[in-house]
Amino acid sequence: MAGKTLYDKLFESHLVRTNDDGSSLIYIDRQVLHEVTSPQAFEGLRIAGRQPWRIDANIATPDHNVPTTERSGGVDQIVDPVSKIQVKTLDANCDEFGILEFKMNDQNQGIVHVMAPEQGAVLPGCTAVCGDSHTATLGALGALAHGIGTSEVEHVLATQCLITKKMKNMLVKVDGKLGLGVTPKDVILHIIGVIGTAGGTGYAIEFGGQVFRDMSMEGRMTVSNMAIEAGARVGLVAVDQNTIDYFEGRPFAPKGEQWDAAVDAWKDLVSDADAVFDEVVEIDGAAIEPQVTWGTSPEMVVGVSAQVPNPDNETDQVKIDGINRALEYMGLSADQNITDIQLDRVFIGSCTNSRIEDLRDAAKVVEGRKVAGNIIQALVVPGSGLVKEQAEKEGLDKIFIEAGLEWRQPGCSMCLAMNPDKLGNGEHCASTSNRNFEGRQGFGGRTHLVSPAMAAAAAVTGHFIDVRELIEQ
Amino acid sequence: MNKFTLHTGIAAPMDRANIDTDMIIPKQFLKSIKRSGFGKNLFDELRYLDEGLPDQECTGRPLNEEFVLNQPRYQGSSVLLARENFGCGSSREHAPWALDDYGFRSVIAPSYAEIFYNNCFKNGLLPIVLTEEQVDQLFTEVAATEGYQLTIDLERQVVVTPSGEEMAFEIDGFRKHCLMNGLDDIGLTLQHADDIKAYEANRRKQAPWLFDAIK
Ligand code: SF4
Numbered sequence A: 001m002a003g004k005t006l007y008d009k010l011f012e013s014h015l016v017r018t019n020d021d022g023s024s025l026i027y028i029d030r031q032v033l034h035e036v037t038s039p040q041a042f043e044g045l046r047i048a049g050r051q052p053w054r055i056d057a058n059i060a061t062p063d064h065n066v067p068t069t070e071r072s073g074g075v076d077q078i079v080d081p082v083s084k085i086q087v088k089t090l091d092a093n094c095d096e097f098g099i100l101e102f103k104m105n106d107q108n109q110g111i112v113h114v115m116a117p118e119q120g121a122v123l124p125g126c127t128a129v130c131g132d133s134h135t136a137t138l139g140a141l142g143a144l145a146h147g148i149g150t151s152e153v154e155h156v157l158a159t160q161c162l163i164t165k166k167m168k169n170m171l172v173k174v175d176g177k178l179g180l181g182v183t184p185k186d187v188i189l190h191i192i193g194v195i196g197t198a199g200g201t202g203y204a205i206e207f208g209g210q211v212f213r214d215m216s217m218e219g220r221m222t223v224s225n226m227a228i229e230a231g232a233r234v235g236l237v238a239v240d241q242n243t244i245d246y247f248e249g250r251p252f253a254p255k256g257e258q259w260d261a262a263v264d265a266w267k268d269l270v271s272d273a274d275a276v277f278d279e280v281v282e283i284d285g286a287a288i289e290p291q292v293t294w295g296t297s298p299e300m301v302v303g304v305s306a307q308v309p310n311p312d313n314e315t316d317q318v319k320i321d322g323i324n325r326a327l328e329y330m331g332l333s334a335d336q337n338i339t340d341i342q343l344d345r346v347f348i349g350s351c352t353n354s355r356i357e358d359l360r361d362a363a364k365v366v367e368g369r370k371v372a373g374n375i376i377q378a379l380v381v382p383g384s385g386l387v388k389e390q391a392e393k394e395g396l397d398k399i400f401i402e403a404g405l406e407w408r409q410p411g412c413s414m415c416l417a418m419n420p421d422k423l424g425n426g427e428h429c430a431s432t433s434n435r436n437f438e439g440r441q442g443f444g445g446r447t448h449l450v451s452p453a454m455a456a457a458a459a460v461t462g463h464f465i466d467v468r469e470l471i472e473q
Numbered sequence B: 001m002n003k004f005t006l007h008t009g010i011a012a013p014m015d016r017a018n019i020d021t022d023m024i025i026p027k028q029f030l031k032s033i034k035r036s037g038f039g040k041n042l043f044d045e046l047r048y049l050d051e052g053l054p055d056q057e058c059t060g061r062p063l064n065e066e067f068v069l070n071q072p073r074y075q076g077s078s079v080l081l082a083r084e085n086f087g088c089g090s091s092r093e094h095a096p097w098a099l100d101d102y103g104f105r106s107v108i109a110p111s112y113a114e115i116f117y118n119n120c121f122k123n124g125l126l127p128i129v130l131t132e133e134q135v136d137q138l139f140t141e142v143a144a145t146e147g148y149q150l151t152i153d154l155e156r157q158v159v160v161t162p163s164g165e166e167m168a169f170e171i172d173g174f175r176k177h178c179l180m181n182g183l184d185d186i187g188l189t190l191q192h193a194d195d196i197k198a199y200e201a202n203r204r205k206q207a208p209w210l211f212d213a214i215k
Helices: A006-012 A039-048 A081-097 A112-119 A133-141 A150-159 A184-195 A217-230 A241-247 A256-266 A317-330 A356-366 A385-393 A396-403 A452-461 B094-102 B114-122 B132-144 B173-180 B185-190 B193-206
Strands: A015-018 A024-027 A030-033 A058-060 A127-130 A144-147 A161-164 A168-175 A203-208 A234-236 A279-284 A291-293 A301-303 A345-348 A377-380 A428-431 A446-449 B006-014 B079-082 B106-109 B126-129 B149-153 B158-160 B166-168
Touching: A006 A144, A006 A203, A006 A234, A015 B193, A024 B193, A030 A112, A030 A150, A039 A081, A039 A150, A058 A112, A112 A127, A112 A133, A112 A217, A112 A385, A127 A133, A127 A150, A133 A144, A133 A217, A133 A234, A133 A241, A144 A234, A150 A161, A150 B185, A161 B185, A168 A184, A184 A217, A184 A279, A184 A291, A184 A301, A203 A217, A217 A234, A217 A241, A217 A356, A241 A256, A291 A446, A345 A356, A345 A452, A356 A385, A356 A396, A356 A452, A385 A396, A428 A452, B006 B106, B006 B132, B079 B132, B094 B114, B106 B132, B114 B126, B114 B173
Parallel strands: A030 A058, A030 A127, A127 A144, A168 A203, A168 A279, A203 A234, A345 A377, A345 A428, A428 A446, B006 B079, B079 B106, B106 B126
Antiparallel strands: A015 A024, A024 A161, A291 A301, B006 B149, B149 B158, B158 B166
């Protein structure tokens, strides 16, 4: 019998039962809650007179709606009434049910997918859910993590289980050594460019190969975060010593004897050598260059030295129409150099790239330089209060401020523009977030997805530039 | 979800075909973070003379005295009598939420829009299909008798009029089972609570660090 993939192991070890209709009930070890997708779930519980199955399996924090500017005035200071109500409702629900919540001005507050691993709230071998599609991030820890909808949030609250169907297995193997200035964000953007935004639909993607073994935990999270942008609800990276070192001493990680037992159990969280994947994609890591998206879907991505595609080079009509539509929305012309794209704003943040390493990468590039005159605003939004604190300890905040970037409070911010951080109509933004859909960062806004280093380079030059030109000097 | 087995309540006649979900609960009320509290805005545009706003206190608003639910004789009604294609239009689940929150337990009509029909079952509301003639007869009887009550016996699948006349209706067996036992998706999963508990006990042994850590 063939061996098992990491996904098979995680799925099977959480299987409660198989339902008559072929769906499966899997046990959920952890649920992470935020203010946007939880209110109706709690309300549903109350209406039905139900209690959460297990309080200690839940952890919450507000992130999508919180302002990232000075907010010492607390929740009442939030200007948008809908945002204010959502944050207040989360607070009230967590208080009522006794769920641990890091409230807006708690030092531990942050973007759900940054906070949960940083606290050790989600651990290797866990199943974890959150009402947010980028929950795939947590797969980088060797956890089986699903993004879910509000009715499922309620279902998990009430039953500690999720109704799901087993997915197929895909291995994306990137071997070789990444070049200077090439980061995990470039790797995942390149992968999405290769397999397409629907390439992973129906699969759990495991990221394997030398590149991921060499990668930090933060980097792995950046990669797994965007599995959903390749169509896969689940991304995974096998557990190794890196993973184990990352969790040692985290607040909710096991201690003492339990730590030893846990480490023992976690060592099996790898795909067996003879495991069979339904699909394998192999990529040469050494050939990847810094990436920039030019269009309105993450798969519309090229290397920084390339040109904006020309629809005349395509034969498929659907593709031609797609390119034309994207060019029009983005205000770009075919064959234009990526390095000629002029920018208006820069956003460094989001659950993809707001961890300490991301901020270090960006700071290294802007240090001793100034934000270009044509840039209206360059934001740096740390992913959590703890990331912010660490960055300040290292003096990164001063480097950013000195260079003319804004240093903000933690939250989702301009990733989805639910708070006041937004793009203006027609503005181009170099963004380290994960979605470049039309209007995602504000009505008419034009998003280019890049790595933190590339965003920083764009901030100081006013247009895209191969970051290697700045760090090699 | 509420169980539905046997219910007796005042019938209110909405003598109108194609009542759409926007009429049942107008779109300005969908922004809420809640799924309860929609009852006061049920049929908002028919029920009040002014324009309804979200988060508005409704007690002082001018009522349309003509509207059926505002008439004294239909206060406290819990069975809604309507004409064909009830619940058409947008798929909003807020429509059954609003009917349920107002206090309706059942709707009786000759036909329904499909999504609305499905959504009713998820929310403990029983949509009953009777023939046009039967529905006609009920409209006539309701109009003639103040305090007219109908009894709905889901077990036996009959609507019983005050004179004792029984009108049989069809319902899918699985849906009947779920309603009679108060089972929505969550309820169905909770039927396997023993399996979940057994799994959990075992999990606690294998990975004790995942229990009682977050507090
Ligand atoms: S940072 Fe963006 S993608 Fe991540 S959780 Fe927040 S809104 Fe979602």
